[in-house]
Amino acid sequence: MADSQRIEEERVIAEGVDEEAIEDNRRLFEGWQLIAISVAAGLYAAFHMAALTGVSISSMTGISIPFLPTFPMETWNFRIVHVAGALILGFLLYAPNAFPDHEEGETRVLGMIALVLAAPALLSLGVAIWFALQISGGVMWNGMDASIRFNEIWLYGVPLWVATAGATALSWQHRRIRSGFAVPDLVLCICAVAVAVYLITIFGTLMRNSTGTPFAPIGISMAAVAGSVLIMEMTRRVAGLALVVISLVFLVYVFTGQYLPGFLNSxxxxxxRFFSQLYTDAGILGPTTAVSSTYIILFIIFAAFLQASKVGDYFVNFAFSLAGKARGGPAKVAIFASGLMGMINGTSAGNVVATGSLTIPLMKRVGYKPKTAGAIEAAASTGGQIVPPIMGAGAFIMAEITGIPYTEIAIAAIIPAILYFVSVYFMVDFEAAKLGMKGMPEDQIPQARKLVKRIFLFIPIVILIIALFMGYSVIRAGVYATLAAMVVSWFTVHWMGPKQVGKAFELAGIMSIQIIAVCACAGIIVGVISLTGVGARFSSVLLNLASTSQLLALFFAMCISILLGMGMPTTAAYAVAASVVAPGLVQLGIQPLVAHFFVFYFAVLSAITPPVALASYAAAGISGANAMETSTASFKIGIAAFIVPFMFFYNAAILMDGTILEILRAAVTAIIGVYLLSSGVQGWFILGRSGWITRIALILAALSLIEGGILSDLLGILLVAIAYGTHRMMDANITARELLSKNAGESAS
Structure with missing residues (x-):
């Protein structure tokens, strides 16, 4: 009995999928510092849960304390605190550069210089508090008042700028051991608080209505400049330079657009005037931060609770039990497991790191080349962003921007998600067939019989889906799913008690930093687009192109969506592309849902599109393959996804818009189409390799069937018949040559 149990335990392949990933530039604190940062991160996430569920702190504690805030908070104040909290945690946790190996490598002189900058930072914070006390005491605040303007510029704004710019610059050169706080980062934390206190104070009065006018206090603009610098520096630390560079280009455009020709002229x-509006709901506090402060943070908490209960390990082991025996088994496991995990966590590259560390080595072990193994994982993880109901938080941003009900968006995403993963599955299967692969040995695969006993671990996701389609709000459904994740853990060895719940909130607080910084930085770009009107002028370019060819206009929109999305996480990529491209597509007469899905898919696919393919690069780092070769291979594996968005335009039934018969016919012909496309691209048809004539016929047949019309379907069937005929003729010729060669050999002997 003991031996049997030991064998079953050895068959559990996935362990540690749910372990927290530690980035290279994240600080690892010890002692009281660790306790402090853990408590801060946990309270930050718990604050959002309390705010989103409408629970007051007083009701939570049972004590009535007048000065404590009651949730839900005022919207702008909530978003300002949301961004400021992420900045503070981020500056404490993420270093701007590499850590020294020893204390001797620390640049303590720069730390002392940074300590001097704490004085202007504290001055700006103190003045912001002084302003708040004055306003609460009845002082009338007016941006035209000379004395108020002087105080805002010289006592608040200039010290804030000096501290922000100086500490940011010093932090790039300052070195501190991994277990210690850095002085420049502490100064940046003070600056983040100073920005938040001032904006909450000013926007709490009628001054929010003055933004963009001469009556706006100059302090709003100065706080917005400092806040933008803090957001971009934080984004650089947690997401790289790509989004920061794009943001800077857009900001430069604001003040140089008047000198540019054509549609770029502004x-x-x-x-x-510009910066007084940037830190409002027209920019940083707009749609991207609205979604990150509600839906995204909530589902990060949900993912953290799933992670704490080790559901990720179960998902991957369950996938191995189902697909491990199939040829190229680990690759098919990656499709299932990475798609499921990617749906929840919202970042393609992050999901590659989480599941790819397990699946990529196994794929290499059964015979896949390193670049192919990495490409499969990248394509599967990227596909998770288009899987309903969560869609990596993209569905929530789409609902926020378009006003289309979330449930309608989730339902519309079903068939496109199926098409994507069916295509990737066939691409993987045909590759395995060409290489003559077999499945994993049965004694190395987790037993389905054992795993079925824990199928209740899927209950949180089932509850989430049911609650959403029963009409509950997204927030309410997410809370129910989070509670369910805690409850199901009580039936496993990973029982979640108070300590584990606290750890889950801490994990959620840390996990949220990247996406919040990215969404706030994307808000800068959205603000530039909305405040300069460049989006409307881009729409006119699309209209002009459409007068020549609608297909050409769509192709141009595809290229811009991919270009804007390169190097950015899904949520930011879609938010930016939706602001620039989607309005133009709508003006072409395309339905808003179709236009936004078109943009969303290509923004997501930028993660596997060369030359800047973040998901592919992450996979290459694990597989050991060349990054560019891996990105090219992942582009090939996900090739069907580049055609599916055009299907939305030509056949809206793919997005569940039509009669049941129309939807079923569109789904069936499209699935057959992506099968034929995969077959043509991989050069494998029926039971053997196919020649170029067969492959061309298969690709043309696929495009005909994917288009979705009656005549195109008939043409597709005809082309399939031609492909089959040429394939059989080639097989017959090959067999005949083999027989002649064999007979010649026998005669010679």
Whole structure:
């Protein structure tokens, strides 16, 4: 009995999938510092849960304390605190550069210089608090008042700028051991608080209505400049330079657009007027932060609770039990497991790191080349972003921007998600067939009989889906799913008690930093687009192209969506592309749902599109293959996804828009189409390799069937018949040559 149990335990392949990934530049604290940062991260996530569920702190504690805030908070204040909290945690946790190996490598002189910058930072914070006390005491605040303007510039704004710019610059050169706080980062934390206190104070009065006018206090603009610098520096630390560079390009455009020709030309904008609007719901506090402060943070908490209960390990082992025996088994496991995990966590590259560390080595072991193994994982993880109901948080941003009900978006995403993963599955299967692969030995695969006993671990996701389609709000459904994740853990060895719940909140607080910084940084770009009107002028370019060819206009929109999305996480990529491209597509007469799905898919696919393919690069780092070769291979594996969005335009039934018969016919013909496309691209048809004539016929047949019309379907069937005929003729010729060669050999002997 003991031996049998030991064998079953050895068959559990996935262990540690749910372990927290530690980035190279994240600090690892010890002692009281670790306790402090853990408590801060946990409270930050718990604050959002309390705010989103409408629970007051007083009701949570049972004590009535007048000065404690009651949730839900005022919207702008909540978003300002949301961004400021992420900045503070981020600056404490993520270093701007590499850590020294020893204390001797620390640059303590720079730390002392940074300590001097704490004085102007504290001055700006103190003045912001002074302003708050004055306003609460009844002082009338007016941006035209000379004395108030002087105080805002010289006592608040200038010290804030000095501290922000100085500490940011010093942090790039400052070195501190991994287990210690860095002084420049502490100064940046103070600056983040100073920005938040001032904006909450000013926006709490009628001054929010003055933004963009001469009556706006100059302090709003100065706080927005400092806040933008803090957001971009935080984004650089947690997501790289790509989004920061794009944001800077857009900001430069604000003040140089008046000198540019053609549709890029924009009217001159005074810096104070622009920045007074940037840190409002027209920019940083707009749709991207609205979604990150509600839906995204909530589902990060949900994912953290799933992670704490080790559901990720179960998902991967369950996938191995189902697909491990199939040829190229680990690759098919990656499709299932990475798609499921990617749906929840919202970042393609992050999901590659989480599941790819397990699946990529196994794929290499059964015979896949390193670049192919990495490409399969990258394609599967990227596909998770288009899987309903969560869609890596993209569905929530789409609902926020378009006003289309979330449930309608989730339902519309079903068939496109199926098409994507069916295509990837066939690409993987045909590759395995060409290489003559077999499945994994049965004694190395987790036993389905054992795993079925724990199938209740899927209950949180089932509850989430049911609650959403029963009409509950996204927030309510997410809370129910999070509670369910805690409850199901009580039936496993990973029982979640108070300590584990606290750890889950801590993990959620840390996990949220990257996506919040990215969404806030994307808000800068969205603000530039909305405040300069460049989006409307881009729409006119699309209209002009469409007068020549709608297909050409769609192709141009595809290229811009991919270009804008390169190097960015899904949520930011879609938010930016939706602001620039989607309005133009809508003006072409395309339905808003179709237009936004078109943009969303290509923004997601930028993660596997050369030359800047983040998911592919992450996979290459694990597989040991060349990054560019891996990105090219992942582009090939996900090739069907580049055609599916065009199907939305030509056949809206793919998005569940039509009669049941139309939807079923569109789904069936499209699935057959992506099968034929995969067959043509991989050069494998029926039971053997196919020649170029067969492959061309298969690709043309696939495009005909994918288009979805009656005549195109009939043409597709005809082309399939031609492909089959040529394939059989080639087989017959090959067999005849083999027989002649064999007979010649026998005669010679």
């Amino acid at each position: 009217p001159p904008i005074e810096w104070g």
